[in-house]
Amino acid sequence: MPTHVAIIGGGLSGLSAAFHLSRRFPSTLITIIEKHTNLGGWAQSDRIQVKDEHGRPSSVLLESGPRTLRPNANSVLELVHLLGLKDSLVLTPRSAAAARKRFLYIYGTKGLTPLPSSVATLISSPLRSLFLRAGLRDTFIGRRHRAGDESVDSFLSRHFGEDFALTLGSALVHGIYAADSRKLSVRAAFPTLCEAEKRGRGRVIAGSFLSSPTAANEYDLGDMKSVMDGISVYSFRDGLSTIANALQAHLASKPNVRLLLGTGVSRLSIGDDVEVTTSTGEQIRPTHVVSALPLPQLQALLPPSSLPHLDANPSSSVTVANFVFPASSRFHPEGFGYLIPRPRAGYGTAENPGILGTVFDSCSLAAQDTPCTPPIKVTMMLGGPYGRADMAESTLLRHLGLHLGGVRLPEVLHSRMQHHRDCIPTFTPGHVERMGELRRVLREGPWKGRLEVIGAGVGGVSVGDCVEAGRNVGTDW
Numbered sequence: 001m002p003t004h005v006a007i008i009g010g011g012l013s014g015l016s017a018a019f020h021l022s023r024r025f026p027s028t029l030i031t032i033i034e035k036h037t038n039l040g041g042w043a044q045s046d047r048i049q050v051k052d053e054h055g056r057p058s059s060v061l062l063e064s065g066p067r068t069l070r071p072n073a074n075s076v077l078e079l080v081h082l083l084g085l086k087d088s089l090v091l092t093p094r095s096a097a098a099a100r101k102r103f104l105y106i107y108g109t110k111g112l113t114p115l116p117s118s119v120a121t122l123i124s125s126p127l128r129s130l131f132l133r134a135g136l137r138d139t140f141i142g143r144r145h146r147a148g149d150e151s152v153d154s155f156l157s158r159h160f161g162e163d164f165a166l167t168l169g170s171a172l173v174h175g176i177y178a179a180d181s182r183k184l185s186v187r188a189a190f191p192t193l194c195e196a197e198k199r200g201r202g203r204v205i206a207g208s209f210l211s212s213p214t215a216a217n218e219y220d221l222g223d224m225k226s227v228m229d230g231i232s233v234y235s236f237r238d239g240l241s242t243i244a245n246a247l248q249a250h251l252a253s254k255p256n257v258r259l260l261l262g263t264g265v266s267r268l269s270i271g272d273d274v275e276v277t278t279s280t281g282e283q284i285r286p287t288h289v290v291s292a293l294p295l296p297q298l299q300a301l302l303p304p305s306s307l308p309h310l311d312a313n314p315s316s317s318v319t320v321a322n323f324v325f326p327a328s329s330r331f332h333p334e335g336f337g338y339l340i341p342r343p344r345a346g347y348g349t350a351e352n353p354g355i356l357g358t359v360f361d362s363c364s365l366a367a368q369d370t371p372c373t374p375p376i377k378v379t380m381m382l383g384g385p386y387g388r389a390d391m392a393e394s395t396l397l398r399h400l401g402l403h404l405g406g407v408r409l410p411e412v413l414h415s416r417m418q419h420h421r422d423c424i425p426t427f428t429p430g431h432v433e434r435m436g437e438l439r440r441v442l443r444e445g446p447w448k449g450r451l452e453v454i455g456a457g458v459g460g461v462s463v464g465d466c467v468e469a470g471r472n473v474g475t476d477w
């Protein structure tokens, strides 16, 4: 049993690990070391006060990282239940426009193209022939790929055709990984597609109708399943920071938990003992360590060549631009927002200076704001495979108006732009095998299972993946 666990990194993975370890080992000392003074990683929510064009005040919640959660992530629902956050939930039902209506902005077409969400909307959709050709190709050609991993673009092109992979696949990958679908591993990023291909003997659509056994895992959910019945996504009145703040308050109240904020780690080594040196020069000798850092940051703390594959993946940087407009000026359609596929001519061409997509936040999260008809909030996401997009606000707004079919935008009440460097890892093909080898070396090498490596760079980039990984830490200890 561990007597002292050091957790390096206080994002949601590290906090989840601390929460679950402190429950499982109530007499073990747990030290969380985070170089920033705030916890929660890039899930940061800020409340701002704005005045509308008539001088009336409003309070608006802005997110700089993830903004909504899906109810299928049981590990997060469990935290909501155990931390008593149910009363601050903001729920978006499946019937809401934000859940049903998603758009693409396709170069060469005017305005937004709705994505079909049912058979009826498919029949009348401008994307009908693209979807039909994709369905026919997968069903009648069906191509099983036997050797190893491949990119998302290559997988989708094989099954659904190149046009589908470019239009739908690249846009989806922008919206989740802010990455180039030609570089992202299908096995690591969309394992369910590979499983469906296997079940359908080479046909993904057929395979997705065949059920697969799901591993049973016990979660302490209280009545969260019924609360989430019919819900598409959820957040909290004060945004996603609510989870990190509640975890921090919970951990701060535990006598066996020590929070070292504003303290980095400069060295991590293993001899007879594990040794962690902090940026303040303190030497800590825990029995076990959890790294919840981005993998290249962990690599920088270790002696050269200690662990394999930590620098194998690149990562995407994203600039998040939040805009607040007057309540009276609904200028965009109701819906989730829109994604922009990779330009046919490639990234960095004149038609797109670097915009990946735009979220119509008010359609799902207006309940975070006051008064009851609050200002309209919209978030544009830039960068990723385009590289750093240093765009003037006026240029961004000109593009937004153009994407919406040439609408005249109202005066902006508030805006801000935040650049998140290397915030989302891009799992390149072979990632799953590489992480298997990393786990083997951690188990069998000098660490002998005393170091566990988690975080978005290992097993998945969603909040659910990060919280789940933290929950599973140290189950062999």
Ligand SMILES: C=Cc1c2[nH]c(c1C)Cc1[nH]c(c(CCC(=O)O)c1C)Cc1[nH]c(c(C)c1CCC(=O)O)Cc1[nH]c(c(C)c1C=C)C2
Pocket: 064, 065, 066, 067, 068, 069, 070, 174, 175, 176, 177, 178, 318, 320, 337, 338, 339, 356, 357, 358, 359, 381, 382, 424, 461, 462, 463
């Ligand atoms: C802030 C930029 C982010 C981009 N991707 C992510 C973030 C935080 C991570 C991410 N986004 C989504 C998922 C899938 C989660 C799930 O479905 O369970 C992940 C891991 C989907 C998503 N994409 C956008 C939103 C609002 C959501 C819902 C989840 C969330 O709030 O993050 C919009 C969006 N995100 C990015 C871009 C470029 C984009 C464009 C409209 C990058």
